[in-house]
Amino acid sequence: MSDATPVVPLDARPRLPRGVRLVHNEAHGGWVLLAPERLFKADAIAAEILKRCTGDATVGSVVDDLAGTYSAPRERILADVSALLQGLADKKLLELVVE
Amino acid sequence: MHDSPEAREAAAPALPRPISMLAELTHRCPLGCPYCSNPLVLDGRDSELDTETWTRVFDEAAALGVLHVHLSGGEPGARRDLVQITAAAHASGLYTNLITSAVGINAARLDELADAGLDHVQISIQDSEPASADHIANYRGAFARKKDLAAAVVRLKIPLTVNVVVHRANVERMVAMVDLAIALGASRVEIAHVQYYGWALRNRAVLMPTAEQTAFAVKTVEELRQRHHGKIVIDAVTPDYYARFPKPCVGGWGQRSLNVTPIGRVLPCHAAETIPDLEFWSVRDRSLADIWTISPSFNAFRGTDWMKEPCRSCARREVDFGGCRCQALAITGDARDADPVCHLSPLHDRVVALAAARNDAPYAYRVFERSG
Secondary structure, three states: OOOOOOOOOOOOEEEOOOOOEEEEEOOOOEEEEEEOOEEEEEOHHHHHHHHOOEOOOOHHHHHHHHHHHHOOOHHHHHHHHHHHHHHHHHOOOOEEEOO | OOOOHHHHHHOOOOOOOOOEEEEEOOOOOOOOOOOOOOOOOOOOHHHOOOHHHHHHHHHHHHHHOOOEEEEEOOOHHHOOOHHHHHHHHHHOOOEEEEEEOOOOOOHHHHHHHHHOOOOEEEEEEOOOOHHHHHHHHOOOOHHHHHHHHHHHHHHOOOOEEEEEEEOOOOHHHHHHHHHHHHHOOOOEEEEEEOOOOHHHHHOHHHHOOOHHHHHHHHHHHHHHHHHOOOOOEEEEEOOHHHOOOOOOHHHOOOOOEEEEOOOOEEEOOOOHHHOOOOOOOEOOOOOHHHHHHHOHHHHHOOOOOOOOOOOOOOOOHHHHOOOOHHHHHHHHOOOOOOOOOOOOOOOHHHHHHHHHOOOOOOOOOOOOOOOO
C-alpha cells in the first residue's frame, strides 16, 4: 500500500448499493453501516458523508457541501471523503458511478 | 413477552448487546452435507416455531440491539412462510441475510423475497467440479440449482456471498472455487474451513485435511486476496486444528451473538446443547431480553470468571476467551478447559493426534434420525 491518499474522481457519483444500509440505531447509540456480514460504526463525520451518497451528488459537490456546512478546509475534507469512499469501494460496499 | 424485573436490573451497562442472531428456521433440508453443524438429532417439522412467534422474536431481537439476522436452518427455503418471515425481520429493522443451499428457492420466490426487503443472499457451494459438489451434498443437480439462483440474485442486484466449506476433498481446488465465486457474480466469498461440530464431528476423520493441505490453503488465500483485491472480498475462517491459538468462538460466549433453534430454544452457540448441565430457555416461555441477560446458559461461560488455568491468568483471555467451550468438551471432556487447539493447553497433543487420525471412510450423510 502506498502512502498517498487515493483521490476519487470528483465527478463520480457515490451511491450505497442495494444491501448496504446506513441506519441510526438507538440501542447502539449512533449510526451504523450494515452490509453483508459486516457492521461498521459510523462516526458523525462518516455518517454525514454517507448520507450524501445518494447517487445524485458528485464527490465534488459532497465535498463542497461539507466544507460549507462545517467550515473546514476543503483539502482536509477531500482527503477524508476520498479515504472513506475508496475504502468502501474496495470492499464492494459503495458504487462510484462515472458517466 | 414482558421483560422481568431481574432482567431489567441485570442489564447493567457492562453487559454487551448482541449484534447478530442466527435464526434456524427449520432443520429440514434436501441436502445431506457431511460437514453440517446442525446437531445429530434434528428438530421435526411439527415442533417448529410458527410465523407469528418468529415475528415477535425479531421485534425482541431488534429492541435488544441485534442488527444482523441470519435466516438459516437446515434449508430456510423449506419453510412455506419464508417470505412472510423475511418481511417480518425486515419490518423489525433487522438486516436480513438468507443462508441457503439454493435447493428450495426458485427465481419466483426470490423476487418475492426481494420485495419483502431481503438484503443479502449467501449460497453455499460444495466444490468447483459439479460431480464432486453433488456427491458431497448428496443431491444430484444441486450444483446447477446454485448457479441458477446465483444468477437470479445478481440480476436483482442483491449482494451475493458464496460460502465454500473447505475440507480434504476440495481444498486443492481452492483457486478454482474462488474463481467460480467470481464468475457467479459474488461480491464476497467465505472460505470456511470445516469446524468439527454436529455432523462434521461425526465425519471428522474423512473431512480433516493434512497439515500440508492446510498450509497450502492459508498461503493460497493470501495470494488470492492480493490478486483479487477490489474484485471480491475473501473472508476466511481458520482451520483451527492446525493453529497455535484458538478462535474467539462466537466472539465470546454470550457477548455478540445468539442462536434460536427451530423449536425456539435460545443457545449461545449452535453446539451448546452438547454441554451437560446447561439450562436453556425458550422463546415460547421467556423474552429474548430475559434469555440474553439472565438465563443460566448464557451466563455459564460469560466473561472470564469461569476460566481455569492456563486461561485464567493468560494475557489473551479477553482476545480469544479460551477458545471454544464445545470443542473443549468434545476433546477434553470438560467445557471449562482451555480449548485444546491452543498450544498452551496441557491437552494440545490430543488435537495433534486427532488431526492425524484421517481415513477414507464413506461420508455419513446428514439425515433425520428420529429419537425414540
